[in-house]
Amino acid sequence: KNAGGMTVVTNAGCSGKYIGVLDFDIKDHRVVGYNYKMLPILTDFVKPDAAMVSFITKMRNTKYDENVVEARSSAMSNNMDRLDKTYDEILTEKLCKTDQTLYRRGNFMGTWDQVLVNSLREEHDPDFAMSAGVRWGTSVPAGHDVTMEDLMTNTSMTYGETYVSELKGAQLKDILEGIAENLFVQDPYLQSGGDMVRMGGMDYTIDPAATLGNRISEMKDDEGTTIDPNKSYKVSGWAQVGSVGNGRLMWDVAADYLRKQGTLDLKKVNHPTIKGVKTNPGIENYAGKLI
Template structure:
């Protein structure tokens, strides 16, 4: 869990050694970082992740010793968060923040890295390009609730497992597809190549299903951010 006292000790230590600016890189999510920023002192900014929020401006959080900036820069290198500090008399007097969108087709690829990527992908290129279907509508996995690609996966699980109901971990990654796009094997792997890819069939009562749904909802929407454990519905 979040260890406020340990973090405070580290902040105090680096300040005592002469640090004029202290920035925390986190993977807590915006809600947790906002609460954290209100309860520890000496942090100039928290630049975080986990909730994938593209923040056009930082949230300014007040605490016992001043203010802390809290921000996220989206996910999957869609944005670059740029935070500049104006440091005077040993402390931050002002800041400038920009959320820069990243358009891959406008950025020249690094030749060495492009060659490495091609080398790694080449044994699998034919399989990755295998066409599987054509989309009728937009397929996506975004937001806190069930997306259209989630529904495709769940429908497939029910069909393959002969199940009446299916659950899938809520993730917000993978390639979104527009109507009429070809779904390739790579697109399918984008959505399903996770660290626990197995599927199981289990007998569940209505009471158990209700408990699972309520538990997931609590993980997401508990009023206390420290009790939120991530995931999507």
């Protein structure tokens, strides 16, 4: 609701899962009602386009060669382990099974996000790991195999290098506060896209309705120790836009982590505690704690 009446906002999801259908009831040149529904796309009910099937098959049977560019860094541009394999062979590799549904749809955290930050922590041995707050990528139901293709839908981009940096506790809070301001500032014209950054190895409380500098509190590591604002911490991450990290590509880091699991069982997911939204239907069935 706003001063001009009511604005209808819709979001039909991603990855070709749904089509959003918004019907308006118009009388006397005015909208007097509306109905919104999400129609699931059942792939098996849609006859494949023969030309597109042929193109996809051709691409998947193409072999990976030395001309492939995976990274901005020339040192990581080509992965020799993939050389002369077809893309189908690469993408259909079964990395592990999962005991939990892997998803990335959460506003604050998801199990796929936990896989990524766990991978970064294993690779770089930091105190904490950060992964961008995005929700694209396909889900994997519990009990299923996790393939390289599943992983690539969640990580493939043109700036997938990983990195390690040193940040003081106060700087970490400033980063979280800045991202929260982009998302929750009251003026919608000042809000930015994306979701809250995903943190690995850290728990915190967030109050979306608070003001800049006052949203983030109770920052603690996985052992329950409060983050010291004056202490330096080793932090790893990926997908830097303004600079090029010197760590391996995120999909290779995560693939190695998953290959070691056998059956993936995430013992902990760093869902932040959210304050003041218990009655908000948009956060229904939140996997973390609401206060």
